[in-house]
Amino acid sequence: MIKILLNLIKLSPQRRKLYSLLQSITGSYPNDLRIFELSLIHKSSMLKLDDGTILNNERLEFLGDAMLGAIVAEELYNKYPDVNEGFLTKTRSKIVNRAFLNETAQKLGLNSLISSQSKISLEKTNIPGDALEALIGAIFVDGGYASCRKFITSKILFPFVNLNELAHQDNNFKSMLIEWGQKHKHNVQFITDEIPGTVEHAPVFVSSVEIDNIVLGRGEGTSKKESQQNAAMEALQNVSLRNKELT
Structure with a gap:
């Protein structure tokens, strides 16, 4: 002390x-x-x-x-x-x-x-x-x-x-979102841009998710896969909130 x-x-x-x-x-x-x-x-x-x-x-x-x-x-x-x-x-x-x-x-x-x-x-x-x-x-x-x-x-x-x-939970957010879109007949599209890196900084990937042409999720990562997973996770959260508002 x-x-x-x-x-x-x-x-x-x-x-x-x-x-x-x-x-x-x-x-x-x-x-x-x-x-x-x-x-x-x-x-x-x-x-x-x-x-x-x-x-x-x-x-x-x-x-x-x-x-x-x-x-x-x-x-x-x-x-x-x-x-x-x-x-x-x-x-x-x-x-x-x-x-x-x-x-x-x-x-x-x-x-x-x-x-x-x-x-x-x-x-x-x-x-x-x-x-x-x-x-x-x-x-x-x-x-x-x-x-x-x-x-x-x-x-x-x-x-x-x-x-x-x-242990029994699925955390592949992209797959979950695509399955949700297919089930409910919504068009799900991922758009990813790469921000070039420098000598000191690695490149960064920024993804957005459009559901029926409306952006409902964005994410960033050090790989395309990671940024899409983060974007899909946010989109799933927003979809869940919208569904609650409608019920």
Whole structure:
């Protein structure tokens, strides 16, 4: 506790607020606030130091992605001792995917802390999910495996995931939307544009879904498939809302 108080005293009011918010989100106080600040810097807002070093959260995102996949795999392995590898892989993919991570980041309150210059609303990008993975990487670097595992299980899996329900759930949103269109005789069309990348930034794919020539969903991703899945997910949500309004 004394160490925590000393850390708070040294911080500026703005960083002290971030310190408290991170404690609320992660469930523990950061040892090194700088690594957590780095986890919140998207590549669109990257900082370049005088020596040429580039600061953004991509390396932490890489690490967090690996830790999340490993810890979710461990949980599934222990929970389902009698199922085959295919079932475990499919179930893990439903958790370790951008749609779920984006939604979870928003629920945790991470969106308001992210530094980004995206011209598209964060909710329509994968930036929140990427930042959540980077945060997981920061927790691992700052506190080790036990802290990382505790965060993933207590703040992500247990509050937001019903493993038994998820194991039997289909998350191929594009297929679901196309099937819905065929069943109800609606024309569903996907339109995808590629925004060329640069030396420092990978290309971005932006998709929209038109249902009977009306745009009902938009999505972004690092691949055509990912952007269409995100667009289809939003379209399904909008279709569901419209149906409720009509009933």
